[in-house]
Amino acid sequence: MPSRARIPKHFDLALLFSALADRTRLRLLNLMQGREVCVCYFVEVLGQSQPKVSRHLAYLRRAGIVAARREGKWMHYRIVTPPNEGADNILRETLAALADDRLMQADLNRFRRACRAPQKLPALLAAPSPCACTC
Amino acid sequence: MPSRARIPKHFDLALLFSALADRTRLRLLNLMQGREVCVCYFVEVLGQSQPKVSRHLAYLRRAGIVAARREGKWMHYRIVTPPNEGADNILRETLAALADDRLMQADLNRFRRACRAPQKLPALLAAPSPCACTC
DNA sequence: TCAATACATCTGCTTACGCATATATAATTG
DNA sequence: CAATTATATATGCGTAAGCAGATGTATTGA
Incomplete structure (x- = not known):
């Protein structure tokens, strides 16, 4: 990984918004609010x-x-x-807005259910402690 | 196909971000902060x-x-x-972030200059009171 | 080896751009 | 006053670029 020098004063806001301009990516971000999530859980919860x-x-x-x-x-x-x-402020407001969205809340419910009972989902059987999650 | 009875508060955040995911559009928005702007001024200031x-x-x-x-x-x-x-909060934070951007500030300077001296810019000669601006 | 993840490639769709033109309003002219 | 012209803005169209989806393959680590 190239030790990417920290971006100075200029931050490409358009790039940030491009990243946010997709429902799937917003769902992924929402699931990551406050925790680290394993890819296998994303796959399971989003059904993608x-x-x-x-x-x-x-x-x-x-x-x-x-x-x-x-x-x-x-x-x-x-x-x-x-x-x-x-950008930090925008991202923070975005995450707060996602938390108010019903579909996003449904995703979180599925995620918590998967965390509680990973043995029911073959793909998650071997995954390390479901995730570093607080569910 | 969830036939959800009512999602009155639902707002497509991805659509909002799509609209914000373009540098030209961000520049346009920045110029509109706190004022109404005529199309001819956008053309003149952005040089597009x-x-x-x-x-x-x-x-x-x-x-x-x-x-x-x-x-x-x-x-x-x-x-x-x-x-x-x-969405309102996100937009507000976005406008605040734009105000901190150097390129955006340069745009505003060009805009104010055009407002002060529209007679120097042929395209703006006939425009109605440059704009409902406070420059 | 297997399994999780990353990556290459193809197709289809969306978008941005430039160019030309259409539309709407105002000003001018006969 | 009707018709024409001019001006400001909007929009169709063709092209090019980029992303999403799907599929197959390579890489990485137990």
Whole structure:
């Protein structure tokens, strides 16, 4: 990973908004609110294909909104704070708005259910402690 | 296909972000902060073609972010408040972030200069009181 | 080896742009 | 006053670029 020097004063807001301008990516971000989430859980909760989820996560990562951490076979994603204050505020308001959305709340319910009973979902059987989640 | 009985407060955040995910549109929005602006001023200040500016304004209008008012031959655009509280907060933070951007500040300087001396810009000679601006 | 994830590639769709033209209003002219 | 012209803005159209979806394959680690 190239030690990306921190973006100085200029932050491409249009790029940030491009990253946010997709319902799937908003759902991913919503699930990451306050916790780190494993890709396999995204796939399970959203019911989307793994490549699709992976590409959207890569998109968010390129936009500097999320970061990834490897743990063996699994990749865990989490939200990171943008270096730019304005972008940080926008992201914070966005996450707050998502929390008010019914569909997003439904996603969270499915996520919590999966966390509580991973043994019911074959794809999650081997995953490490479901996630570093607080569910 | 959830036939959800009522989602009155639902607002398509992805659509809002799509509208914001373009540098030209962000520049247009920035110029409209606190005032109504005539299309001819956008063209002059941004140095972009009139059809291009017009299209981006139409995009913002379809997204419910701006509204237009006709005054004779001229069209004035202004920012409107989204009906959704979350969207409103996001838009507010976005405008605040734009105000901190150097390029955006340069645009505003050019705009104020044009407002003070429209006689120097042929395209603005006949325009109605430059704009309902406070420059 | 297997399994989770990343990546390459193809197709279809959406969008932005430039160019030309259409529309709407105002001003001018006969 | 009707008709023409001029001006400001909007829109159709063709092209190019980029993203989404699907599928197959490569890489990585237990």
